[in-house]
Amino acid sequence: MKFLPIDNVMPEVKAALSSQGNAVVVAPPGSGKTTRIPLALFSEPWLKGQRILMLEPRRLAARAAARYMAGSLGEEVGQTVGYRIRLDTCVGADTRIEVITEGVLTRMLQTDQALEGVGLIIFDEFHERSLHADIGLTLALEVQAILREELRLLVMSATLEAEPVASILGHCPVICGSGQSFSVETHYLDRKLTVSAETAVAQTVFRALNYTDGDVLVFLPGAAEIRGVHAELLAGGIEKYAQVALLFGNLPPSAQDAALLPSLLGKRKVVLATAIAETSLTVEGVTTVIDSGLMRVPAYSSRTGLTRLETVRVTRAAADQRRGRAGRIRPGVCYRLWTRQEDAYLVPNNTPEILAADLTPLALELAAWGVINPSELLWLDSPPAAAFTQARSLLVKIGALESDGAITVHGRQMAETGLNPRLAHMVLKATEIGFGALSCELAAILSERDFFRGSAAALDVDLRFRVETIRNFKNHIGVTDAAGRRIKTESNRLKQNFNINAAPQDDIEACGLVLAFAYPDRIGQLRGCGKFLLESGRGAMIAESQALAQSQYIVTADLDDQGTDSRIFLAAPVQLEQIKQYFDLQIVNKTQVAWDTSCQAVRARTYECLGALVLKETPCNNPNESDIAEALLKGIALEGLEILPWSKAARQFQQRLLFAYFQENKWPDVSDENLLAALNDWLGPHIYGITSRVELGKINLLTALEGLLTWSERQELDRYAPPYIMVPSGQRITIDYSTPESPILAVRLQEVFGLKETPCIALGKVPLTLHLLSPAHRTVQVTRDLSSFWDNTYFEVKKDLKGRYPKHYWPDDPTTAVPTNRTRPKP
Structure with missing residues (x-):
């Protein structure tokens, strides 16, 4: 060696x-x-x-x-x-x-x-x-x-x-250890790209072929971008200069192997690769690297429970790995399709997948290992608690774990399959009801990226179309032989592992049901216009032009995590009867007693619910009285206190209490805000048997408010904030407490003749604000000092009133005059 x-x-x-x-x-x-x-x-x-x-x-x-x-x-x-x-x-x-x-x-x-x-x-x-x-x-x-x-x-x-x-x-x-590497000349862009990444890469490939020798390795984020660059290279006549090879995970092994070997007949080679070529592999003959600066990583949202692939900027470590591929056999060249300024902002390393991935597989593996709490083990980075809890919840929902986190027999069977937990559960449950073959086909399809992605056929989100296509892929131009064979092979392997015979060809309409076993949280109910509410409470949508947009119920296998309503990429219809038959243990009956704003009354309904979905709604004939009372109080809180039958006496009692509270906070605060916040305390005992706004008229609000005070406190209130004052004319005049800091006594001037001082309340501490009225009940003077009024202002007022009301009695000395509520005092 x-x-x-x-x-x-x-x-x-x-x-x-x-x-x-x-x-x-x-x-x-x-x-x-x-x-x-x-x-x-x-x-x-x-x-x-x-x-x-x-x-x-x-x-x-x-x-x-x-x-x-x-x-x-x-x-x-x-x-x-x-x-x-x-x-x-x-x-x-x-x-x-x-x-x-x-x-x-x-x-x-x-x-x-x-x-x-x-x-x-x-x-x-x-x-x-x-x-x-x-x-x-x-x-x-x-x-x-x-x-x-x-x-x-x-x-x-x-x-x-x-x-x-x-x-x-x-x-x-x-x-x-040290490496065997040669110097690599690195080129950056002078300014940010103004064309698509695919176009920029294709242009750089032709540039590299003109100015360098040896083979060229191009890094792109995914298969779609690789095919896009390949198309542009073919359009530019690349065959005259070099052989092009593709290198990504879903290619057949023979095609992958061919990309790693030296080019045939000494012809230069251009390899279009994903991050698969960053490490471990040696692509023979490469002396030039072109780096798009992009990579595709999975991103998991614990908010929605969804994982999607994101195209992001390459990390510093990955960029250096890619550049190093150019210096394996001799000095090389690296073209980076970003500027030096952008280069300074590259993050150092990838985020560990355990910190950003769906942890359902991890939770199942640990349960199968006998570990319920991941903190029992030694981790380089501990699993995030929120994502792990969400994963555990899903596994409990599909019967893989007990509520305490212990693995079930079904969960252990799932773990033994080696499939993603969702797909494992789907195959096991579907096999029990005779759809095992279909479930294996669906598992094989869902384990790969959508083979229609990037084509016109991808616009149709119906998963049934994919199953039919794979079953007949040799006759369908939308599926390559490699994709069809790969999915067929995986499907057959699964059937063999689960001892499932050949698939019947009349089960295609069961796709939605089978899919629901894998994604019970993504069963969707039509809300209209192609919009669906999912069992998880999330919104989702399909373009109205698609047939599935009119289905009452669907199950979605692939959707994004954008906006209020996620866009659905793969789904299949499911029947309500199937949901009720196979998910009956997850369906709960809920009685809702709530205030109905439209009819201004309490309405009681019984709902059959699957998560956030309401499958059936019926009237409830015998709701609990306490539930009715609670709903009525919530309705009053929603509508406001004006919905109540306020009498003058009730409103004055509230205002008297507010005046007392304004003076001394030993009294209860009965402002509208506090009354709304404490409805159950003061109004609750008076509403039993009442269900509507109309029936609220039966309530005596004065009695309800008086219930806030004991009998002795009510007596004290009458002394402290009396409802009325007896004026010299012998009339009882109601005090206006609507302004707590300054209660008002509006009285005709003639009725207080003989009264020398301003009347006081609050045990003599607070003088009333007197609104002295003309015989026509128009205010002619406002004062809190009656004595001063008699001495200084009365005579001017008298002149005016005597001219307008000559038949009335206007004495020269009001402090000794006889008060009257008539035109003149009785003789």
Whole structure:
């Protein structure tokens, strides 16, 4: 074997694992750590013939690494070196090194917690921090601590912050290796892009072919962008200059492998790749990298429970990894399609998936492991509590967990399938009712990105159309043979695993029902105009032009997380009868007694509810009286106190109390705001049997308000804030307390003749504001000092009044005159 830079630190790696048990290796891309370290370790004495498991984040990288190591030994894959990935396993009885994808380790641990026969687990490219990698490391540490002290763990990466990892590995050694890399000349844009990223990439490819030699590796965020750039390159006549190869996860293995090999007949090659080519893989012959500066990452919203892919700016670590691909064999060139100013704002690293992902798979794996609270385990980053709680709630809803978090028999069956928990539940439940084959097809379709995405057919969101297309994909131009074969293969594998016979062809209308088992929280009820209310309470919508927009009930499998109403991408109709039959345990009857503003009355209804959905509504004939009273009080609070039958006496009593409270706060505050806030206390005892605004007229509000005071307090109030004053004429004049700080006594001037001082209330402390009235009850003077009025103002007022009312009695000395409520005093 040729010398590789990682060989320089191989003695340290061996010594660390031999003596310490765990180690962290940090070495740049191209150093050889992925393919050289496993081969150097599998013959170590401490392994004693046991196997090495090496985790890779991607299937392509796992296959490529296994093939390279097997070739280094002069063997075929499946002998000393093999691999296990989804849908493809190549290992034999003599296999000592198994390269596996990260999810495979979790399955192996759940099957055999002690991992008998495994002596070393290598976590390669750990900086990507996938959810499965974090779960695998945490569970492996648990195995090492409790069951297998001799199990070794090795974490490897090119850009990892090593110290936190070394800390949870027992403060193990960190070994830093050098890389075999050449200088890379890096070019930036002078200004921000003014054309689409695809156009800019295509233009840069032709520029690179003119000004550089060697092969070109282009990084794009996803398959759609790759196809867009490919189309532009073909339109520009790329075949004259170079062979174009595509490299992304959903391509057939043969196409992926072809992209990694040198171009044919010495022709230059342009490889259009996703982030799959950042690490682990070596694309032969590359000397130029073109980086779009974009990557696609999953983003989970705990608010909606949805995960969607977001296109975001590349991280600093990823950008450096990509640039390093140009300097593997000789000095290279990197074209970055962003400015130097933008470069300064790149974030350092990816957010660990455990902090931003749907944690339903994690919650199920931990429950199957026997752990209810994730804090019992050792994590590099602990699962966020809100997302974990939401995941647990979903698992309880679908019967995978008990309410206390313990796994059920059904949950354990789900965990054993290796499917996403939603899809596992769907297949198991659908199989019970005879739709197992259809559920396997749906699981295979939903496990991949929509194969119509980006095409005109994608506008039709009906999932039934996808199922029919896959069943007949050879006759449908919208589906490539690769996509059709891949989904068919996965569907057949699932059918085989679940012992399901060939699918009947008349079950297509059950798509919605089967889908509802996976997404019970996304059963939707039509609100009109293509808008739906989901069981979770979230809004969703379909374009009105689509047939599904008129369905009374649907189930959605894919929707975004934008705005009030999420846009639906995949859905199928479901019948109300199916919902009631198969989700009866989740349907609850709720009696609602509430104030109906439209009819100004309390209405009692019984609802059949599935989450936020009302499946049926009927009148309730015998509502609880206390519920009626509560609803009536809420209605009064909503409508305001003016809905009540206020009499003058009731309103004056309220105002008298407010005056007393204004003077001394020992009295209750009976302002409208406080009365509304305390309706149950003072009005509650008087409303039983009343259900409408009309019937509120039966209430005596004065009696209700008086109930706020004891009998002795009412007597005291009469003395402190009397309802009326007896004036010299012998009349009882009501006091106006509408202005608490200054109560008013409006009285005709002639009725207070002989009264020398202003009347006072509040036990003589507060003089009334006198509104002295003409015989026609018009105010002629306002005063709080009657004595001063008689002395200084009366005579001017008298002149005016005598002229207007000559028949009335206007004495010269009002303080000794006889008061009267007539035109003149009786003789």
